[in-house]
Amino acid sequence: xxxxxxxxxxxxxxIVDNIQLPALIxxxxxxxxxxxxxxxxxxxxxxxxxxxxxxxPHLLGHEGxxxxxxxxxxxTKVKVGDKxxxxxxxGEGQDAPGxxxxxxxxxxxxxxxxxLCEQTIVxxxxxxxxxxxxxxxxxxxxxxxxxxxxxxxFNELKPEKxxxxxxxxxxxxxxxxxxxAKLSSPAKLIAxxxxxxxxxxxxELGATHTINATSEDPVKAIYQITNNIGVDYSLEAGGTTxxxxxxxxxxxxxxxxxxxxxxxxxxxxxxxEPHAFHRxxxxxxxxxxxxxxxxDIPKFVKLYQEGKLNLEALxxxxxxxxxxxxxxxDLEEKRIVRxxxxxxx
Numbered sequence: 001x002x003x004x005x006x007x008x009x010x011x012x013x014x015i016v017d018n019i020q021l022p023a024l025i026x027x028x029x030x031x032x033x034x035x036x037x038x039x040x041x042x043x044x045x046x047x048x049x050x051x052x053x054x055x056x057p058h059l060l061g062h063e064g065x066x067x068x069x070x071x072x073x074x075x076t077k078v079k080v081g082d083k084x085x086x087x088x089x090x091g092e093g094q095d096a097p098g099x100x101x102x103x104x105x106x107x108x109x110x111x112x113x114x115x116l117c118e119q120t121i122v123x124x125x126x127x128x129x130x131x132x133x134x135x136x137x138x139x140x141x142x143x144x145x146x147x148x149x150x151x152x153x154f155n156e157l158k159p160e161k162x163x164x165x166x167x168x169x170x171x172x173x174x175x176x177x178x179x180x181a182k183l184s185s186p187a188k189l190i191a192x193x194x195x196x197x198x199x200x201x202x203x204e205l206g207a208t209h210t211i212n213a214t215s216e217d218p219v220k221a222i223y224q225i226t227n228n229i230g231v232d233y234s235l236e237a238g239g240t241t242x243x244x245x246x247x248x249x250x251x252x253x254x255x256x257x258x259x260x261x262x263x264x265x266x267x268x269x270x271x272x273e274p275h276a277f278h279r280x281x282x283x284x285x286x287x288x289x290x291x292x293x294x295x296d297i298p299k300f301v302k303l304y305q306e307g308k309l310n311l312e313a314l315x316x317x318x319x320x321x322x323x324x325x326x327x328x329x330d331l332e333e334k335r336i337v338r339x340x341x342x343x344x345x
Contacts, residue, residue, distance in 0.1 A: 001019050001021065001117060001118040001119040002015060002016065002017045002018075002019070002117070002118050002321065003015075003016055003019055003059055003101075003108070003116060003117030003118065003321075004016075004059070004060060004061075004116040004117070004321060004324045005057050005058070005059060005060075005108055006045060006046060006053075006056060006057060006058055006059075006060055007056060007057045008056065009045075009046065009047065009048030009053050009056075010046075010047060010048050011046075012046075012325045013046065013060070013116075013324050013325055013328070015321065015322055015324070016103060016108075018103070019101045019102075019103045019108060019117075020101060020102040020103065021099070021101065021119055021121070022099055022100060022101060022102065022121070024070055024071070024072035024073075024121065025072055025073070025096065025097075026072050026073040026074050026094065026096065027072055027073075027074055027075060027093070027094030027095070027096030027123060027124050028071075028072040028075070028096045028097075028099070028121050028122070028123065028124070029068060029070075029071050029072065029075055029078060029084075029121070029122055029123070029124055029127055030068070030069045030070040030071070030119060030120070030121050031064075031066040031067065031068055031069060031084060031086060031119070031120050031121075031122060031127065032066050032067045032069050032118070032119055032344060033064050033065075033066040033086070033115050033116075033117060033118060033119065033120055033343040033344060034064075034065050034066050034067065034136055034342075034343060034344055035064060035065050035066075035136055035137055035139070035140045035340055035341065035342055035343060036061045036063065036064040036115035036116050036140065036340070036341040036343050037061070037062075037063035037064060037115070037140040037141065037143060037144060037145065037172070037338060037339070037340060037341070038061070038116075038324075038327050038328065038331055038338070038339040038340075038341055039063070039144060039145065039171065039172060039173075039331070039338070040171065040239050040262070040331070041062060041144075041263075042060050042061065042116075042328065042331075043328060043331060043332055044263070044265070045060060046060075046328060049264075049265040049266065050265075050266055051266045051267070055109040056109075057106070057108050057109065058108060058109040058110055058111075058114075059098075059101070059108060059109070059110040059111075059114040059116060059117050059120070060114060060115075060116045061114050061115030061116035061117070061341075062086075062087065062088035062111070062113050062114070062115065062143065062144055063085075063086065063087055063088070063115060063140055063141070063142075063143025063144035063145065064085075064086040064115030064120075064140055064143055064343070065083065065084070065085055065086065065130060065136050065139040065140050065142075065143070066083070066084060066086060066115075066120070066343075067081065067082070067083055067084070068080050068081060068082045068083075068084055068127075069119070071124075072096070072124075074094060074124075075093070075094065075124050076093075077092060077093045077124050077125075077127065077129075078124070078127055078129055082129050082130075083129070083130045083136075083139075084127040084128060084129055084130055085127065085128045085129075085130050085139055085142045085143050085293070085297060086113050086115055086120070086122055086126060086127055086143055087113060087126060087127075087128070087142065087143035087144055087147065087293055088111075088112075088113050088126065088143070088144060088288070089126075089144075089147055089288040089291055089293050090125050090126070090293075091125050091126070091127075091128055091292065091293035091294045092125060092294045093123070093124030093125035093127075094123060094124040094125060095112070095123055095124075095125050096112065096123040096124060096125075097112060097123070098110035098111045098112045098113070098114060098121060098122065098123070099120070099121030112125075112126050113126035113143075115143070115343070116321065116324060116341060116343070117343070118321075118343055118344050128142075128293045128294055128297050130142075131297070131298055131301045133305065134301050134304070134305075137315060137318070137340055138304070138311045138312070138315070140340055141172065141176070141311060141314060141315075141338065142293075142297050142300060142301075144172075144173075144288075145171075145172030145173050145175075145176050145314070145338055146176050146300050146311075147288055147289050147291035147293060147296060147297070147300075148173045148176070148237075148261055148286070148288050148289040148291070149172065149173040149174065149175065149176025149177040149178075149179075149180065149237070149261075149289065150176050150177070150179070150180040150289065150291075150296075150300055150309075151286070151288060151289020151290050151291035151296065152173075152177045152180070152235050152237075152259055152261060152286055152289045153177055153180035153181050153183075153184065153235070154180055154289075154296075155289055155290035155291060155296075156259050156286055156289060156290050157233050157235070157257060157259060159181065159184045159186065159232065159233050160184070161184060161185045161186075162185065162186065162187045163184070163186055163187060163231075163232040163233060164186060164187050164188040164190070164226050164229075164230075164231040164232050164233075165181045165184075165186045165188070165189050165190065165231060165232065165233045165234070165235070166190040166191075166192060166218075166222055166231045166233070166234040166235070166247065166250050166251075167181065167189075167190070167191050167192065167202075167207075167234070167235045167236075167237070168192045168193075168218070168234065168235070168236045168237065168238045168243045168246060168247045169192070169193060169236060169237035169238030169239060169243055169262065170191060170192075170193040170195070170198040170199070170201070170202055170237075170337065171237060171239075171334075171337055171338065172314055172337055172338035173237040173261055173262075174191075174193075174235070174237035174238070175198075175201070175202070175205065175313070175314050175337055175338075176314065177235045177237065177261075178191060178202055178205055178206065178207060179205060179206070179309050179310065179311075181206075181235070182205065182206035183303075183308060186208075188208050188209060188225060188226065188231070189206060189207050189208045189209070190207065190208065190209045190210070190211065190222055190225060190231065191203070191207040191209070191210045191211070192210075192211045192213055192218045192222075192238075192243075192246075193210075193211075193212065193213065193238075193334075194212060194213050194214045194334060195212075195334050195335075196212060198334075198337060199211075199212060201313060201337070204313070205310060205313060209225050213243075213246075218246050218250065219246050219249045219250050222250040223250070226252075229252050230250055230251050230252030230253070230256055231250055231251055231252060231256065232251070232252060232255070232256060232257070233251065233256070233257050233258075233259075234247040234248070234250050234251050234256075234257075234258045234259075235247070235258075235259055235260075235261070236258065236259070236260035236261065236262060237260075237261045237262050238262055239262040239263075239264060240262070240264055241264045241268050241269065241270045241271075243262070244258075244260045244262065244264070244270050244283075245270055245271060245272065247260060248272055248276070248281065248283045249273070249276075251281050252281075253276075253279040253280050253281060254279065254280040255280050255282075256280070256281045256282070257281075257282050257283075257284075258281070258282070258283040258284075259283075259284055259285070259286050260283070260284075260285055260286065261285070261286045261289070313337075314337050314338050315337070315338055315340055316335075316336035316337045316338055316339060316340075317330070317336055317339060317340070318339075318340045318341075318342055319339060319340070319341050319342070320341070320342055321341055321342070321343050323341075324341060327339040327341060
């Protein structure tokens with residue numbers, strides 16, 4: 001098979017052909033990858049932002065859609081021929097390791113779910129059968145962006161009606177969170193980003209107010225919009241310590257809640273006002289939006305089929321696997337919401 005491989009952090013990915021597929025072991029599933037998503041997690045891995053990488057060379061990608069080609073011993077959740085969503089969030093089934101792929105005189109490592117490759121070997125608990133009638137390209141979002149973004153709202157915050165909500169960062173996760181937040185009938189839904197194009201899209205998708213953080217202080221702007229009170233909830237998916245700090249500062253005293261999904265570089269720290277906690281503000285991180293893929297994915301598909309989620313708007317551009325480094329650059333420079341990589345036809 002062909003795959004995008006990380007050999008050295010801080011360097012472009014290399015497209016490698018003729019990678020061999022190892023025999024499956026207990027709990028593994030072999031999937032022909034049709035489409036893969038791309039998000040800031042891959043940027044962090046490629047840049048070395050997660051610290052020392054002990055598994056080089058290795059495969060990348062943690063959200064995708066494909067067709068099951070083989071199953072290992074003990075796999076009962078899916079069968080050969082099933083179309084499945086591949087995601088990083090653990091679901092039901094066996095928690096098997098990823099594959100180790102022979103190539104020339106070395107092995108290429110992988111995690112329990114990788115998708116930037118024509119064939120992938122993943123754990124049974126990282127696949128969910130795709131409900132019928134859901135488009136393949138959109139199905140990629142079910143692996144990470146939707147479980148995390150929708151989950152931030154549906155599973156983590158569960159906002160009441162007529163509350164004020166701010167969303168920091170309008171990538172795939174932030175836009176997904178905005179779609180979910182809109183369904184809670186908020187009084188004010190405030191979108192914050194550095195891209196006018198993304199802010200315009202957020203307005204189309206239901207934001208009542210937009211703030212470009214390059215031209216104004218988002219915290220001050222949010223307090224002005226909310227009559228100097230602050231928002232009830234803030235959701236952060238901007239990917240920096242600064243956006244986490246701003247999201248926390250924007251929530252109101254006496255019960256304001258901030259949940260952040262992004263993970264800045266490992267060597268960075270967030271700085272928060274201690275007294276804000278005494279005044280009743282709270283903050284917590286989210287692990288995949290608290291989603292349970294096997295039960296949540298069918299719910300998300302149903303919302304889409306009922307016309308409640310405009311998911312097509314989240315897909316910015318489709319790239320070929322050979323164009324992976326261009327896609328990463330566009331993502332890093334915030335030109336796109338969510339890149340989709342066409343891996344095989």
